[in-house]
Amino acid sequence: MINVLIVEDDPMVAEFNKQYVALVEGFQVVAVARSGDEALALLKEHDIDLVLLDIFMPGKTGIELLTAIRLQGLPTDAIVVSAACDQKHILAATRLGAVDYLIKPFEFERLQESLNAYREWATAVTSQPTVRQSDVDQLRQRKEQSFPQQVPKGIDRKTLQTVWHRIKQSGGQSFSTEELANLVGLTRISMRKYLEFIKQLDLLEHEISYGSVGRPIYKYRCLNPNSPLITRYF
Secondary structure, three states, X not given: XXXXXXXXXXHHHHHHHHHHHHOOOOEEEEEEEOOHHXXXXXXXXXXXXXXXXXXXXXXXXXXXXXXXXXXXXXXXXXXXXXXXXXXXXHHHHHHOOOOEEEEOOOOHHHHHHHHHHHHHHHHHHHOOOOOOHHHHHHHHHHHXXXXXXXXXXXXXXXXXXXXXXXXXXXXXXXXXXXXXXXXXXXXXXXXXXXXXXXXXXXXXXXXXXXXXXXXXXXXXXXXXXXXXHHXXXX
16 A cells, blocks of 8 residues: 655645545555645654645745655655646756646546556566566556547547647747637637647646636646647647
8 A cells, every 4th residue: 555645735625635545546645744844744753655745835845845855865755736837846846856746726537647657656666676677668658658549539630730739839828718719710619629638638737717707718828839749649
């Protein structure tokens, strides 16, 4: 069983994450910490394999906590779960050894995928004294293939390529479903399907705002315009 520590200052978010982890086979939440100092104390008190770590917290930030974990040589891995979506925090977390980075809000399936990949990796490297290169390569290949190879029903590959081309032209600026639909020549409902598919590949982030008449407005922003991941679907 993989022991998990959730480090999250928002009680509601912490509870959601705890329930999510409970749904994934092979994981159990040992404790929840509301601050970096509390997390460090719990890491020394319990046998923790994995930390689900927020970035913005009172006192120590998640990056400072991850730095302290590494400096103190604590034997635990970390998956960052945060609203911080800027390059600075993502690179810092990665360089400090975070095995994955999830940007809030996220779907349960994305966390499930991350935990499953971690479980496979942890099982492979702890089940035998030495690991072959072929074992490492196989695990990397499984992670890459965890994304669906077929586009969902209602998604046309050529249109998907056009949509992605327009998204790349946004230059990192946010755009609405309707704005992109007008550029490509699709209905707003059809465009939503394409954007949600691309979002599942972790290439878009989105937020919801409400206009004067109360209709939700979905705003998207491209996270990685140079990712080769989407090209396999063209």
